[in-house]
Amino acid sequence: MGDYDMNSLHGENFYLSELSTNEDLLRTFSSVFENYGFDIKRYKTAFMKRRLDRRMRILEIKDYLEYAMILKKEKPEFDELFASLSINVTNFFRDPVVYDKLKLSIMPKILSGLGQHGKIRIWSAGCASGEEAYSLAIMFSHAIEKTNNFDIEIIANDINKKAIEFAQNGKYSKKSVDTLPKEIIANHFQKIVDSKNNVEYEVVPPTKNLVTFKACDILSSDLKNLDVIFCRNVLIYYEKEAQELIMTKFHHCLKESGYLVLGMDETMLGRRCEKLFNPTIARERIYQKITVSNNLK
Ligand SMILES: C[S@@+](CC[C@H](N)C(=O)[O-])C[C@H]1O[C@@H](n2cnc3c(N)ncnc32)[C@H](O)[C@@H]1O
Incomplete structure (x- = not known):
């Protein structure tokens, strides 16, 4: 987990098992997004989780907290994740x-x-x-x-x-x-x-x-x-x-x-x-x- 301070997300101690529920997951990542001025609480949790999992697979990260810390420190990675939340599929005269x-x-x-x-x-x-x-x-x-x-x-x-x-x-x-x-x-x-x-x-x-x-x-x-x-x-x-x-x-x-x-x-x-x-x-x-x-x- 390198230099990342695992305690600084909510100013409280974290254990990996604490992120076992979707609610925990959303709470943690909400706090990261809020730092950048965005509100993700409106997104469906399953959708959010699929997007997080996809980025983590690409980066070969298995731990949500580790990924949360990376997002917090690395704006380019945050931008990547944010862009992936926006599914841009469209076409002329769709339907x-x-x-x-x-x-x-x-x-x-x-x-x-x-x-x-x-x-x-x-x-x-x-x-x-x-x-x-x-x-x-x-x-x-x-x-x-x-x-x-x-x-x-x-x-x-x-x-x-x-x-x-x-x-x-x-x-x-x-x-x-x-x-x-x-x-x-x-x-x-x-x-x-x-x-x-x-x-x-x-x-x-x-x-x-x-x-x-x-x-x-x-x-x-x-x-x-x-x-x-x-x-x-x-x-x-x-x-x-x-x-x-x-x-x-x-x-x-x-x-x-x-x-x-x-x-x-x-x-x-x-x-x-x-x-x-x-x-x-x-x-x-x-x-x-x-x-x-x-x-x-
Ligand atoms: C799947 S595309 C749909 C495009 C077009 N409306 C269509 O039906 O072909 C969804 C778009 O909605 C945008 N979007 C999602 N939430 C939004 C919001 N709160 N405000 C503005 N755009 C949003 C996404 O960035 C994405 O480009």
């Missing part, structure tokens, strides 16, 4: 049926609610490398292309800084765009070939400019008056209490009767959430905000 439902059933209602003019405001919460936000930009810009009456504003955030930098850059591999219809590629991407003959597809400025990316936690956002929130495949890693906190946040951020879209494997957990949102299109996990009385807010 196309969700986008179809949104286009056919929800978008007409949003547009008619705006009247003759107005701005459509959408949040891609937990956007990873940006494909979801750009898919929304593409879809909504097509929906309003025959009229000049509407503006589109898409705000996209992720806790992972590297993912946000990638998204802002807006350059995707051929494989990423391969499944998109040809006319979408032609209208929204520019093919770039570098000196080594690598091919990339960059989102064109009119589409790119519809999206503002920000590296931050969903819970730190202060957005208001949104028409739609996409928060897909993010909440699966969180405990029920954290999910409720995030749902309450979304409820505040949406307009009256605004829409929330979750991932296909995600559902509204708990009675509190049921009071905040109605499943409008349950199969595709599209929910609508319920206006609640003040004492529930």
Whole structure:
């Protein structure tokens, strides 16, 4: 265990057997994360443990306390672990049926609610490398292309800084765009070939400019008056209490009767959430905000 001071994590003595329960494990690593300004208590313990185990296997460390001490002293290792907590898997128009439902059933209602003019405001919460936000930009810009009456504003955030930098850059591999219809590629991407003959597809400025990316936690956002929130495949890693906190946040951020879209494997957990949102299109996990009385807010 080298120079690491095994007693300094909580200012109390530790024995390895003390980390035998998940609760101990989470308490110990929570304290390490808090030192760096992050709260991991919201994550599901099983998910957290899988991530810790993976890093420890790579480093050939068998002892959680030893790993906790390394994390405490070595910021680069902390950064590695933190990045591994953010699962960035995504793609353009992920679950196309969700986008179809949104286009056919929800978008007409949003547009008619705006009247003759107005701005459509959408949040891609937990956007990873940006494909979801750009898919929304593409879809909504097509929906309003025959009229000049509407503006589109898409705000996209992720806790992972590297993912946000990638998204802002807006350059995707051929494989990423391969499944998109040809006319979408032609209208929204520019093919770039570098000196080594690598091919990339960059989102064109009119589409790119519809999206503002920000590296931050969903819970730190202060957005208001949104028409739609996409928060897909993010909440699966969180405990029920954290999910409720995030749902309450979304409820505040949406307009009256605004829409929330979750991932296909995600559902509204708990009675509190049921009071905040109605499943409008349950199969595709599209929910609508319920206006609640003040004492529930
Ligand atoms: C699996 S990706 C989902 C991307 C996209 N929404 C989709 O469905 O394809 C989950 C993303 O959520 C981000 N994330 C997790 N918790 C977050 C939080 N509290 N605030 C912001 N982003 C978060 C992760 O960093 C990761 O990039």
